[in-house]
Amino acid sequence: MSKEVNVKARRAVVATVHLPGVSDIELESSLTELRELAKTLGYEVVRTFVQKRANFDATAYLGTGKREEIRRFVQGEPLESEDGEALAAPAPAKRRSGVGRAAAKTARHGLAAAREEAKEAALSAAAEGDQRRADVVLIDHEISPSQARNLEDALGCEVMDRTMVILEIFHRHARTNAARAQVEIARLGYLAPRLREAAKLAGPQGRQRSGVGGRGAGEGAGEADRRKIRDRIAELKLELAAMDVERQTQRARRQERQSLARVALVGYTNAGKSTLMRALTGSEVLVENKLFATLDTTVRTLHPETVPRVLVSDTVGFIKNLPHDLVASFKSTLEEAAEASLLLHVIDASDPGYERQVYVTDDVLKEIGADRVPRIRVFNKVDGVGDVKAQKACEKALRARYPKCVVMSALRQGDVARLHKAIAAFFRKGLVKAELRLPWSAQQSRGEIFANCEVLEERADEEGALFRVRGESDTIRSLKERFGTA
Numbered sequence: 001m002s003k004e005v006n007v008k009a010r011r012a013v014v015a016t017v018h019l020p021g022v023s024d025i026e027l028e029s030s031l032t033e034l035r036e037l038a039k040t041l042g043y044e045v046v047r048t049f050v051q052k053r054a055n056f057d058a059t060a061y062l063g064t065g066k067r068e069e070i071r072r073f074v075q076g077e078p079l080e081s082e083d084g085e086a087l088a089a090p091a092p093a094k095r096r097s098g099v100g101r102a103a104a105k106t107a108r109h110g111l112a113a114a115r116e117e118a119k120e121a122a123l124s125a126a127a128e129g130d131q132r133r134a135d136v137v138l139i140d141h142e143i144s145p146s147q148a149r150n151l152e153d154a155l156g157c158e159v160m161d162r163t164m165v166i167l168e169i170f171h172r173h174a175r176t177n178a179a180r181a182q183v184e185i186a187r188l189g190y191l192a193p194r195l196r197e198a199a200k201l202a203g204p205q206g207r208q209r210s211g212v213g214g215r216g217a218g219e220g221a222g223e224a225d226r227r228k229i230r231d232r233i234a235e236l237k238l239e240l241a242a243m244d245v246e247r248q249t250q251r252a253r254r255q256e257r258q259s260l261a262r263v264a265l266v267g268y269t270n271a272g273k274s275t276l277m278r279a280l281t282g283s284e285v286l287v288e289n290k291l292f293a294t295l296d297t298t299v300r301t302l303h304p305e306t307v308p309r310v311l312v313s314d315t316v317g318f319i320k321n322l323p324h325d326l327v328a329s330f331k332s333t334l335e336e337a338a339e340a341s342l343l344l345h346v347i348d349a350s351d352p353g354y355e356r357q358v359y360v361t362d363d364v365l366k367e368i369g370a371d372r373v374p375r376i377r378v379f380n381k382v383d384g385v386g387d388v389k390a391q392k393a394c395e396k397a398l399r400a401r402y403p404k405c406v407v408m409s410a411l412r413q414g415d416v417a418r419l420h421k422a423i424a425a426f427f428r429k430g431l432v433k434a435e436l437r438l439p440w441s442a443q444q445s446r447g448e449i450f451a452n453c454e455v456l457e458e459r460a461d462e463e464g465a466l467f468r469v470r471g472e473s474d475t476i477r478s479l480k481e482r483f484g485t486a
């Protein structure tokens, strides 16, 4: 029984302010993304509230009317519909509206979804004998510590903003020591001012709080706690620095041993980077229909192997408003992208908001100094666009806009082979052709030529074997020095 309670999804309400200048499409795609983030955290989103305002309320983000509406919903009190009817019991769909009039006008789909959500929330709450309809309210912006505090007071439940939701996902998905330390630094940086806020509000009585970043973190928060946080951040930074040295050494070793041809898969979260990594390298990296499944860089060899041998790395995904501290924390991980010779910028072509994915990724790449690295835009998941005709039309439109892009599905072997070819062709461009002569006395080195070059032709005469090869100029030079030319 208690196990059942534990695994039951926590119910969340999503709320946002619709600012002027933000289109309905932008608003809806941002909300959809926040719902996906909530799902990744294990929340069941039961209702979405939108308030049109010229700006955020300085005190508590939402206006008083909307706060009260959400509070009633969360606390399981009867709801007032637009025409004044109570909404607690399921009623015909046209009467069940709780979304603001403005939002109803602007987001028809959102309204239909919100009605369904409200009905399900009411039914499931009633079935469980639980008055409350939600446990947490998720805000689709980053809000200040004091706004969060005031909003929690007004709603009577926990409030998490977009940044906190993302930090929480990173926190849960971090696997390696480096990723854990990176996330922890960003998280503590986010919590510190919120602790100050909690301490301020708590006053001498030391009122207990939970909430934004809370999990009890604000309890009795004082100077000592804040010092502890500062110390912990400093400690984590030292640990990371040590890990960085180790990473650099490993990377240097890898570079010595292997070729410099390196490709990094970058792009929005859930675009299919890890799936492509698997397909291109035949490896078993983690693929999940979750946001931020990958937090660490993995490196594998392009398979089938090419000349020169190409290393492929998978990286952490990006998202709109990626908390700045996280970008900073993941800089060392993202260096892999900045140092690559080629970037594969993966974009989910089946996402109606794919253009935003492109801009966001371009921005982050600039921020980490990777904007000068040559890149191929890979529009993935074209299989999810619609029927064959729709897919063709989508490809045509993308090609008109991005002439050199690759439009593909990671699920189709033929498409993956095409991408493999494009990568190989990129690296072949810098290669030179040469003829090498290997005397019969040095035949044990034959394997070396095959391992380092693409052998275009092999002939034999009395003195030895003749190879017509293609390879990196450095490799060719050193082979010539050792074996001589034909």
Ligand SMILES: Nc1nc2c(ncn2[C@@H]2O[C@H](COP(=O)(O)OP(=O)(O)OP(=O)(O)O)[C@@H](O)[C@H]2O)c(=O)[nH]1
Pocket: 268, 269, 270, 271, 272, 273, 274, 275, 276, 286, 287, 288, 289, 290, 291, 292, 293, 294, 295, 315, 316, 317, 318, 380, 381, 382, 383, 384, 408, 409, 410, 411
């Ligand atoms: N239909 C379809 N689904 C795909 C395709 N490529 C990937 N997926 C699915 O999309 C989801 C996300 O894929 P991942 O490879 O984990 O995405 P990612 O870019 O690595 O995501 P993060 O690690 O979160 O940044 C998974 O459920 C994949 O199976 C594709 O071409 N078509």
Ligand SMILES: [Mg+2]
Pocket: 273, 274, 275, 286, 287, 293, 294, 314
């Ligand atoms: Mg991934």
